[in-house]
Amino acid sequence: MDLNYSAEELAFRDEARAWLAANLPRELKGKVEQNAHLSKEDLLRWHRILAKKGWVAPAWPKEWGGTGWNVVQRYIFEEELGYAGSPPIIPFGVTMCAAVLLQFGSDAQKKRFLPRIYNGDDFWCQGYSEPGSGSDLASLKTKAVRQGDHYIVNGQKIWTTLAHYADWIFCLVRTDTSGKRQDGISFILIDMKTPGITVRPLILMDGAHEVNEVFFDDVKVPAENLVHEEGKGWTVAKYLLGHERMNTGRIGASKRELEKLKEFAKDISEVRFRDRLSRLEVELMALEITNLRFLDRMRRTGQPPGADVSMLKITGTEIQQGLTELFVDALDPAANDEFAVALRKRYLSMRKTTIYAGSNEIQRNIISKMTLGL
Amino acid sequence: MNFDYNEEQQLLADSLRRYLQAQYSFEQRKKVLDGSAEVWAKFVEMGLLALPISPDHGGFGGGAVDLMAIMEAFGEALVVEPYLPTVMASRLIARGASDARKSELLPAVAEGRLRLAFAQTEGGARYDLAAVKCKATRSGDHWLLDGKKKAVLGAPLAGKLVVSARSEDGIGLFLAEKNDIQSYRGIDGMLQGDISFSRAKAERLDGGLPLIEEAIDFGAALICAEGVGAMKSACDATLEYLKTRKQFGVPIGTFQALQHRVVDMFISAEQARSMACLACSKVDQSATPEERKRAVSAAKIRIADAARHVSQEAVQLHGGMGMSEEMKVSHTFRRLTVIAAQFGDADHYLARFAAL
Numbered sequence: 001m002d003l004n005y006s007a008e009e010l011a012f013r014d015e016a017r018a019w020l021a022a023n024l025p026r027e028l029k030g031k032v033e034q035n036a037h038l039s040k041e042d043l044l045r046w047h048r049i050l051a052k053k054g055w056v057a058p059a060w061p062k063e064w065g066g067t068g069w070n071v072v073q074r075y076i077f078e079e080e081l082g083y084a085g086s087p088p089i090i091p092f093g094v095t096m097c098a099a100v101l102l103q104f105g106s107d108a109q110k111k112r113f114l115p116r117i118y119n120g121d122d123f124w125c126q127g128y129s130e131p132g133s134g135s136d137l138a139s140l141k142t143k144a145v146r147q148g149d150h151y152i153v154n155g156q157k158i159w160t161t162l163a164h165y166a167d168w169i170f171c172l173v174r175t176d177t178s179g180k181r182q183d184g185i186s187f188i189l190i191d192m193k194t195p196g197i198t199v200r201p202l203i204l205m206d207g208a209h210e211v212n213e214v215f216f217d218d219v220k221v222p223a224e225n226l227v228h229e230e231g232k233g234w235t236v237a238k239y240l241l242g243h244e245r246m247n248t249g250r251i252g253a254s255k256r257e258l259e260k261l262k263e264f265a266k267d268i269s270e271v272r273f274r275d276r277l278s279r280l281e282v283e284l285m286a287l288e289i290t291n292l293r294f295l296d297r298m299r300r301t302g303q304p305p306g307a308d309v310s311m312l313k314i315t316g317t318e319i320q321q322g323l324t325e326l327f328v329d330a331l332d333p334a335a336n337d338e339f340a341v342a343l344r345k346r347y348l349s350m351r352k353t354t355i356y357a358g359s360n361e362i363q364r365n366i367i368s369k370m371t372l373g374l
Numbered sequence: 375m376n377f378d379y380n381e382e383q384q385l386l387a388d389s390l391r392r393y394l395q396a397q398y399s400f401e402q403r404k405k406v407l408d409g410s411a412e413v414w415a416k417f418v419e420m421g422l423l424a425l426p427i428s429p430d431h432g433g434f435g436g437g438a439v440d441l442m443a444i445m446e447a448f449g450e451a452l453v454v455e456p457y458l459p460t461v462m463a464s465r466l467i468a469r470g471a472s473d474a475r476k477s478e479l480l481p482a483v484a485e486g487r488l489r490l491a492f493a494q495t496e497g498g499a500r501y502d503l504a505a506v507k508c509k510a511t512r513s514g515d516h517w518l519l520d521g522k523k524k525a526v527l528g529a530p531l532a533g534k535l536v537v538s539a540r541s542e543d544g545i546g547l548f549l550a551e552k553n554d555i556q557s558y559r560g561i562d563g564m565l566q567g568d569i570s571f572s573r574a575k576a577e578r579l580d581g582g583l584p585l586i587e588e589a590i591d592f593g594a595a596l597i598c599a600e601g602v603g604a605m606k607s608a609c610d611a612t613l614e615y616l617k618t619r620k621q622f623g624v625p626i627g628t629f630q631a632l633q634h635r636v637v638d639m640f641i642s643a644e645q646a647r648s649m650a651c652l653a654c655s656k657v658d659q660s661a662t663p664e665e666r667k668r669a670v671s672a673a674k675i676r677i678a679d680a681a682r683h684v685s686q687e688a689v690q691l692h693g694g695m696g697m698s699e700e701m702k703v704s705h706t707f708r709r710l711t712v713i714a715a716q717f718g719d720a721d722h723y724l725a726r727f728a729a730l
Contacts, residue, residue: 001383001439002376003655009375072375274728275721279679282649282672282727289648293377300378311641361634368633372613372640 003289005076013076020084023049032085033260035342037208040123040165046087047094047120057094057118061102064110065118071298075291082252090162093117093124097170099243100187100236104228113168113189127157127171127190127214128237135362137172138182138234142216144173146223146230151175151188153196153219159356163199163212166192172233185233189225196220204352206345241358242304248357249316251288257323258284265330273329280322287315307370310363317353317360324350377651379443387443390420394451400702407454407563409531414455418486426461428468431480437658438592442599442650449603452702452709454563456489456528458600462593463490463536466586470547470579479534491532492593493523493550493569494586501718503538503586508571510539510548510578517541517578519550519571529567530557537576538586545583548576562708584663591670594717595653598677601713602650605643605680608688608706612636615692615703632691639684646680649673664730671727677713678720685710 005013028046031038050056058074060066069077081089089095098117101110116122133140142155153173163169169190176184190197196219201209228236258281265277291312294305324347331340354360368374379387393416398406406413417423422444427433434440441461448457464483467490468476482488499505508521519539529535529552537548554570613636616627626632653673660666685707689696692703714720 001379001442001651001655003651005375271728275724278724278727279675282675283645285652285672286645286648286676289652290644292375293648293651296375296377308640308644311644315641315645364634364637365630367637367640368630372633372636374613374616374627374633374636 003292005072009072009076012073013080016077016080017084019053020080020086023053024084024086025049028087029085032087034339035346038087040162043087043090043165044120044123047089050089051119056089056120057098059095060098060114060118064098064102064114071295075295079252079255082250082254083256085256090123092126092161092166092170093122093168096126096240097124097168097189100170100227100240103239103243104187104232104236108224109189109227122167123162123165125160125163125166125169125192127160127169129159130156131158135359137237138185140172140174140185142171142173144175144186144188144221146175149223151221151223151226153188153190153216153221155216157214157216158211159202160199160212160214161210161356163192163214164201164209168192169214170227172237175230175233182234183231185237186230187227187233187236188221189227190216190219190221194219194221204349206348208345208349210349248309248313249287249291250320251284251291251316254284254316254319254323255288257320257327261323261327261330264327268330273326276329277326280319280326283315283322284319287312287319290315307366310358310366313357314354314360314363320353321350383440383443386420386422386425387447390422390444390447391450393420394447394453398451398453400452400705403452403454407559407565409455409565414486414489417455417457422457423460423486424484427464427480427484431468431476432484433480438595438599438654439658441596442654445596445599446603446606449600449605449709449713450607452563452604452607452705454565456491456531456565458593458596459491459526459528459532460489461596462589463492463532463534465592466492466536466547466579466581466589467549469585470581471549475549475577488533489528489531491526491529491535491552492589493526493529493535493537493552494590495523495525497522497524501722503590504545504583506538506540506545508537508539510541510546510576512541517548517576519548519574519576521571523569523571525560525566526569527564527566529555529569530565535569536579537571539576545586547579547581547585549579550574550576560712562712563705564712587667588657588663590717591666592657594670594674595650595657597713597716598646598650598653598673601677601681601710602643602647604706604710604713605639605646605684608684608703608710609636609639609643611703611706612639612688612691615695619693635687635691639687642680642683646677646684649676667726668730671723671730674718674723675720675727678715678723681710681714 028042047056057065058067058069058077062068094117098114101113130140144151144153169192171188171190172185173188174184175186196217198215200213202211202213203209294309298305327343328347331343424433425436425440428435467479496507510517510519535550535552537550538545539548552569553574555567557567559565616632617625619626650673653670656666656669688703689707695701696703
């Protein structure tokens with residue numbers, strides 16, 4: 001047993017850390033540190049800096065621009081990104097849509113979309129949830145009816161993150177209502193500029209505009225935008241769910257937040273507060289090792305992680321929320337400056353983490369069924 | 375980076391598990407609660423006693439990571455043999471005794487001829503290692519001990535004791551015989567004793583409080599590993615029960631209210647395992663005592679919390695059966711209750727963690 005990174009891994013980490021220190025623009029780092037709003041331009045600016053370096057999509061195959069790093073190196077890099085205070089790489093294109101195209105897309109689809117995703121030419125969003133279909137995703141109703149060379153799409157998506165920035169949306173749509181409901185779902189790519197699409201903001205309780213409702217009203221989508229076969233959308237969705245779930249713990253970012261919190265709260269000697277802070281720090285230490293144990297297993301077996309990897313999402317998001325909670329508690333109740341307001345808003349905003357990307361209850365269902373066999 | 379046991383560690387743990395499953399089942403364990411010569415002989419034969427002893431004295435020079443797999447297996451089977459007390463006391467002897475004493479005692483431990491205990495705890499001291507009232511006074515070429523030690527693990531079966539006591543120049547360690555002992559079992563079945571010293575002849579060992587802290591950290595890291603094994607046993611038993619116990623015509627494991635709770639037990643146990651790995655690694659290898667203390671404190675906080683959580687949920691999800699004497703899970707509950715506080719409870723280590 002050896003819990004330490006190897007000399008090569010440490011050298012890799014140092015290289016990534018040094019490069020990030022030299023290339024992460026100060027304004028962007030400042031915004032992340034102050035929990036300030038990141039514009040589309042901010043996100044794309046950082047995306048393009050990484051793309052130019054060749055580091056924006058490490059997990060992709062080398063022929064499409066991947067780095068060829070192993071799972072541990074990828075994890076180290078992701079952690080360094082978080083730790084450096086970089087803006088997030090929005091996952092919908094690079095991580096999600098690309099993973100689907102690489103696995104199920106036609107050659108034409110790969111050639112058409114992957115380079116544009118890589119270079120940040122297209123901004124993607126994800127059309128999964130619907131007003132009546134949250135955790136029970138297979139009940140989705142947005143309909144796509146084939147008419148000649150096109151599908152005509154009608155329906156509504158909800159909680160669509162950054163749809164107001166997006167050039168494209170990948171959607172789960174219903175192409176058949178006759179059989180088993182999972183078999184009637186298809187995976188389709190839709191240009192957001194197509195007539196009939198309306199994006200309406202949903203303002204969350206922190207006052208921010210991040211998610212949207214997206215309405216489809218007789219939207220004409222070329223049939224060539226279907227990914228995989230018609231009726232195989234559920235297979236695609238399940239593949240995506242099991243793919244690349246190693247950074248859901250967001251350990252690097254939480255470590256950075258913890259350091260900030262410890263500095264911020266250093267004058268609070270109140271034992272009850274210190275104990276809560278210590279317990280959270282311990283949980284994060286444990287999660288980091290648990291995460292490394294998963295990586296070590298993946299590296300040795302060459303297999304993707306099992307369903308129990310859901311525990312990283314559960315624990316990681318609980319830690320993220322715990323950090324914002326302690327920040328708010330550490331604030332001077334009378335403070336009303338910009339930083340204090342941003343912290344309180346962040347507390348409100350981070351309640352989403354245990355709900356999105358498969359609520360933590362759904363994650364527990366997954367472990368219960370797939371790992372424990374209940 | 376590598377989180378696996380090496381081949382030797384794994385082979386030893388596997389053969390120990392096979393032995394415990396065959397010869398130390400829950401039913402068989404009830405008969406050997408006072409310690410079994412046969413079981414001890416088997417441990418010796420497997421090399422468990424020689425493992426932590428240095429090669430100079432007939433051992434293999436193993437560290438905490440080497441012992442971790444053994445402690446996990448002990449935790450799963452709820453082994454009551456005084457292994458850890460013997461290992462901890464022999465560690466103090468290896469670090470503090472004269473060469474002659476080491477050559478006399480350590481091979482005897484490795485060969486199974488001698489069991490030891492570390493008499494450290496006193497009434498009212500709680501987990502404060504510096505709160506030592508037991509007195510040591512010099513008398514010619516030896517020392518005399520006066521005072522009381524309480525709840526000394528493994529003492530009833532020990533051939534010799536390492537005792538912490540206060541002399542004119544601070545807290546020191548002494549090698550002594552046990553004379554006046556009152557033996558009893560803890561709620562977890564572990565044999566222990568209250569020992570009185572009255573002008574008891576003793577021999578001084580090198581080392582004071584820092585060495586005691588190191589030894590307790592070593593013990594705490596290993597008890598974390600044992601806790602991980604006991605938690606695994608509690609989780610597995612609970613999962614099995616949820617799959618077999620039927621109510622309302624269905625296995626109770628089909629109820630989501632229970633599914634989520636058992637998932638949280640497994641997550642707790644995995645987080646605890648990660649911290650046990652950290653603690654054992656750091657007691658073997660740390661740049662500074664602070665680094666070691668930080669890791670052990672954090673680990674013991676997490677293991678204490680997880681031990682409470684997992685054991686309480688295991689009993690709750692077993693319903694009335696979880697309360698019954700005849701079910702192993704109620705004994706695992708007792709062991710985990712003791713492990714949560716052994717060498718310091720969560721509050722104790724929270725205070726130390728915050729102070730570092």
